[in-house]
Amino acid sequence: MSEAQSIQWFPGHMTKTRRQIEKSLKMVDAVAELIDARIPISSRNPILGELIQKKPRVILMNKSDMADPSATKKWIHFFEGQNIPAIALDCKSGKSLNEFIPLVKKVLAPQISAWQKKGMVGRTIRIMVVGVPNVGKSSLINRLSKSSKSNVEDRPGVTRSNQWFTIGKGFDLLDTPGVLWPKFEDKIVGEHLAFTGAVKDDVLDTEQLASRLLELLVRIYPQELCSRYKLDETDLQKLEGWKILQLVGKKRGMLISGGEIDTERASIMILDEFRSAKIGRITLELPEESK
The missing domain is CATH 3.40.50.300 (P-loop containing nucleotide triphosphate hydrolases)
Structure with missing residues (x-):
């Protein structure tokens, strides 16, 4: 990744x-x-x-x-x-x-x-x-x-x-003297740190990151996601993150010339709204996953 x-x-x-x-x-x-x-x-x-x-x-x-x-x-x-x-x-x-x-x-x-x-x-x-x-x-x-x-x-x-x-x-x-580091070699750890803003966005592919976050939210917090962006939960289960990103951009009227969806702008908004808890109070990891 x-x-x-x-x-x-x-x-x-x-x-x-x-x-x-x-x-x-x-x-x-x-x-x-x-x-x-x-x-x-x-x-x-x-x-x-x-x-x-x-x-x-x-x-x-x-x-x-x-x-x-x-x-x-x-x-x-x-x-x-x-x-x-x-x-x-x-x-x-x-x-x-x-x-x-x-x-x-x-x-x-x-x-x-x-x-x-x-x-x-x-x-x-x-x-x-x-x-x-x-x-x-x-x-x-x-x-x-x-x-x-x-x-x-x-x-x-x-x-x-x-x-x-x-x-x-x-x-x-x-x-603490010195700096402790998380287990970055684990792909999921790297993603979760990026979702929460612990890693600077300028070193990341924002659209890919937002797409991955949307896929995760569809799985664990579908109601919060649908409520925030006026989406239909049944439709989302079949869609990849990139398609959901486009849907969100369209719902929010983020269009550029020719009617194309501004996915970069939509990505920044989704990450910002997740990090400020506007989508909801969300926890991405549960104790059973730590075993």
Whole structure:
């Protein structure tokens, strides 16, 4: 697939990141993994579990305001079944962000109790935030730290790429050194990241991407798609994505000289409306697909 192949990732970067994370893990008490609630499989790094080993972890399902609420509940249940507590939130608006610190305290309850027995009452809790590019890590950190530069500092003996943020009384956040990468070699992962805008559109074939998205939506969210673009669901089941793209362009009056449909314009609109949840609150991956 051309769009997946256009996405560049370098094993050398991953090796460097792996070393940095392993080194930084010694300085933190827990790890917060940020993922995109619309694509919980594709927005994760496949080796993260192996990297952090037994370190306590929480999952933050970002962009949950654009995801299917019933699917998000299934994912939270799925992660809890793996002994990883998870919450749905939205880093841009700050929705449910107040649940983050209580969740970390709950996960670290045995450790906090042990500290107290040793007389270490009020010991600062240190959390490392990890996530693949464009998953919302900066928005999360800015929200939690209130974007105050006084909360940012370089700690001695730590590489410059490590930044610590104070996010509340007795809580420090470590921004991940290096960059984690998703499993780009998987065609579906590449597509799903492209659908959600995690990959720059200028390296993609927009019409092909929109056609693929339409085929997927016909399969998993036909009612939302038909309602948005005034389409007939029974007709769509037999059509390829390219034909559906033309139908949408025609319905929206996107015509160029000679009555030809402006499929490029229609493609941009479809991708924009999917990413802004105008088509509906949509989740492209379910827990049963992760097995």
